[in-house]
Amino acid sequence: MNKNPILLRNLPRSRSSVSSRQPEKWIVRLGRRMLSVCGLTRRAVRRIARIDWKLAIAKALVRHLPIKIVILLTVTNINLRGRHGLAPLLAQLRGNDIREYAAALCANQMVRSSPHGVAQIFSWAHAHQAAVDLFSSGSIDDLSNGQLASYAHSLFELQKFAEIRKLFEHAPIWELPPFLQKAYAHSLLLEVGNEDAARILLQRVVADCPDDARPHQNLSSRDLRAYVPNELDYLAGGDGLLYDAYNYIGQRVMHVGAGHLSADLYGQALAAQERLRQSLPQLSPHLASRLRQWGTDVERIRLAPPEWAMQVGHLGLLDVLVRMRELGWWSGDLIVMAKQDGCANRPFLLLFEEFAHIVVEGENIGSQAFNELLSLQRYCGWSFNGWRFSNSEAMQWQDAGAMAMIEWERQGRGSPLGEAYSRARTAACLPERFAEVRAHWGMGPDDWFVCLHMRDNTYYKEPSGIGQSHRNATFEGYREAVEFVTAAGGWVVRLGGPEVAPLPEMPRVIDYARSPFKSATFDMELVANCRYFIGTTSGLTNLAISLGVPSALVNCITTDAQAWTKNVRFLLKPVFDAQGRMLTQRELTSAPYRWSVFNIENMQAAGLSAVNNTPEEILEVVKEVHAMVDGKAAKSADDEALIAAWRANLGCSYFYGAGQPARDFLVRYGHRFLV
Numbered sequence: 001m002n003k004n005p006i007l008l009r010n011l012p013r014s015r016s017s018v019s020s021r022q023p024e025k026w027i028v029r030l031g032r033r034m035l036s037v038c039g040l041t042r043r044a045v046r047r048i049a050r051i052d053w054k055l056a057i058a059k060a061l062v063r064h065l066p067i068k069i070v071i072l073l074t075v076t077n078i079n080l081r082g083r084h085g086l087a088p089l090l091a092q093l094r095g096n097d098i099r100e101y102a103a104a105l106c107a108n109q110m111v112r113s114s115p116h117g118v119a120q121i122f123s124w125a126h127a128h129q130a131a132v133d134l135f136s137s138g139s140i141d142d143l144s145n146g147q148l149a150s151y152a153h154s155l156f157e158l159q160k161f162a163e164i165r166k167l168f169e170h171a172p173i174w175e176l177p178p179f180l181q182k183a184y185a186h187s188l189l190l191e192v193g194n195e196d197a198a199r200i201l202l203q204r205v206v207a208d209c210p211d212d213a214r215p216h217q218n219l220s221s222r223d224l225r226a227y228v229p230n231e232l233d234y235l236a237g238g239d240g241l242l243y244d245a246y247n248y249i250g251q252r253v254m255h256v257g258a259g260h261l262s263a264d265l266y267g268q269a270l271a272a273q274e275r276l277r278q279s280l281p282q283l284s285p286h287l288a289s290r291l292r293q294w295g296t297d298v299e300r301i302r303l304a305p306p307e308w309a310m311q312v313g314h315l316g317l318l319d320v321l322v323r324m325r326e327l328g329w330w331s332g333d334l335i336v337m338a339k340q341d342g343c344a345n346r347p348f349l350l351l352f353e354e355f356a357h358i359v360v361e362g363e364n365i366g367s368q369a370f371n372e373l374l375s376l377q378r379y380c381g382w383s384f385n386g387w388r389f390s391n392s393e394a395m396q397w398q399d400a401g402a403m404a405m406i407e408w409e410r411q412g413r414g415s416p417l418g419e420a421y422s423r424a425r426t427a428a429c430l431p432e433r434f435a436e437v438r439a440h441w442g443m444g445p446d447d448w449f450v451c452l453h454m455r456d457n458t459y460y461k462e463p464s465g466i467g468q469s470h471r472n473a474t475f476e477g478y479r480e481a482v483e484f485v486t487a488a489g490g491w492v493v494r495l496g497g498p499e500v501a502p503l504p505e506m507p508r509v510i511d512y513a514r515s516p517f518k519s520a521t522f523d524m525e526l527v528a529n530c531r532y533f534i535g536t537t538s539g540l541t542n543l544a545i546s547l548g549v550p551s552a553l554v555n556c557i558t559t560d561a562q563a564w565t566k567n568v569r570f571l572l573k574p575v576f577d578a579q580g581r582m583l584t585q586r587e588l589t590s591a592p593y594r595w596s597v598f599n600i601e602n603m604q605a606a607g608l609s610a611v612n613n614t615p616e617e618i619l620e621v622v623k624e625v626h627a628m629v630d631g632k633a634a635k636s637a638d639d640e641a642l643i644a645a646w647r648a649n650l651g652c653s654y655f656y657g658a659g660q661p662a663r664d665f666l667v668r669y670g671h672r673f674l675v
Helices: 025-038 042-049 053-064 067-076 083-093 096-107 109-113 115-124 128-136 145-157 161-169 178-189 195-208 231-255 259-277 285-293 312-326 346-354 367-380 397-410 416-427 430-441 475-487 520-529 539-546 600-605 615-630 637-648 663-673
Strands: 301-304 333-338 357-360 449-452 491-494 533-535 551-556 568-572
Touching: 115 128, 115 145, 128 145, 145 161, 145 178, 161 178, 178 195, 178 231, 195 231, 231 259, 231 367, 259 367, 285 367, 301 367, 312 333, 312 346, 312 397, 312 416, 312 539, 333 346, 333 367, 346 357, 346 416, 346 520, 416 430, 416 520, 430 520, 449 475, 449 520, 475 491, 475 615, 520 539, 533 539, 539 551, 551 615, 568 615, 615 663, 637 663
Parallel strands: 301 333, 333 357, 449 491, 449 533, 533 551, 551 568
Antiparallel strands: none
């Protein structure tokens, strides 16, 4: 009998049962007619139906019209005004191109007649210095509320925090709309000693705009539904609003390359939470009854809000949180919260049932009780933003996670989730189903395989050259490593989203990401049973780490410390400054450079650039992990000296957890990297 049917949810039994987002019915009918005329498959028709034609046309215009003309048309076309309406059109205008045209545009008569309007366009297009220059050329009194918000936004992106406060000091703050009062309050929290003034502003904002009472811990939990505050929200008062605001600002300063400020901001959030915990609220009878059913109460629970389940990588961080409790770093009864449509991998989430209470809104808990728990997170919620050991300063949560993994490995502990999955898959009869799929692919019963994941721009829809697209890579760099695996008798199974570019046809290579067998369950099944994992700094890597899988991680570039195990060997993307000098390991793990690699915009501002690992480098780290898994990896005295030199050059001794850089990488770059 299937004792764990949830592991089989969304697992297709055949090609015909694959689910996909359905297009409009008339598109399907039209597509069926096109099949006989054009020879298109139904899958091709569905892909066409999913195209955002407005976005496609806007991008085509941007590519084929001079940028100056595009911006001038935008300024004069009222139908395109507004940040969100312009976002798709201006997505291609970031970076050097728009800055190149900034001076010419400012000299144009039309632009001179509306400098603040053009400045707002620059701000939306992420040409922030050009925006600030134009905004500052005129009078602040002439700015509309929207232009004032854009001015403050561009100043923030340029890390000119003090100038934001000065900007608002000239404005009639009590006459401004709530969103500008909130922006001013946030700017005050970036300056020590202004917390009381910020508290008053935030409370005023909530009085005028109740939606701003929504609990917040991390930007990954995106809920666009209107929010109605409950009694706990109002009871949390100013400290509750400060807790939310500090967590928000701590993330935002990291996004703009000022991560050195975030730990103190998270520390202030934790201080606000400690004040709230001094007087825990009385719960509704219904929620109090549920807690008694679980054998706990409000004093013992610790909440992991929906942010922990929104992305696969965050579920991996939840594994680290559980290990922290096992190490004695915290105590309490953990409740993990998830929304029905907000869980990245449901089977992965349900592995935590052995370690926590899992509550899913609308399934095993009603919306009212779920919302009450959401509000309770200000009192007893865990975030993966900040962490503080007793009697110590606050730090980044992932710094503490990396430290926890080092201690975990020092004690020789195993993989709690890996062991939990072994029990769950047997109960769900997954081995039999997996054997059928392996046979369909042509794998023999004794054949081994590795999993491959390359970060690309399809998941977050990132245009090349902006945002975090510097973390992406293409298949060509991995080809030699793939051929090594297949020549050694193995198979390679490529993971990823269903919209990734297809792989070239290669023997013993399975493009699972685009296959009809793709599901959340099989994602986990493949990773858990592969011989080793080839990945990068992405969410699926956290899944592999949680399941105890040896990993070769390449093209890594990271602001966050990494909670990696001793079975990880990694390659960093070499980062160079404007003079072509390769940054050292100490620089990459210390301020200011650590915080400059979050996205391409920050790197450009710091004069930095990153290059992908070469095919040869990727091949060598795969060979190293292959030998490690075979038990044939032997370390020489020279290897030990290399690792010792690397550890001595870390800005943070714990930055990569218990993982180690590939030997070949240290040999190849040691004379520049370890100085």
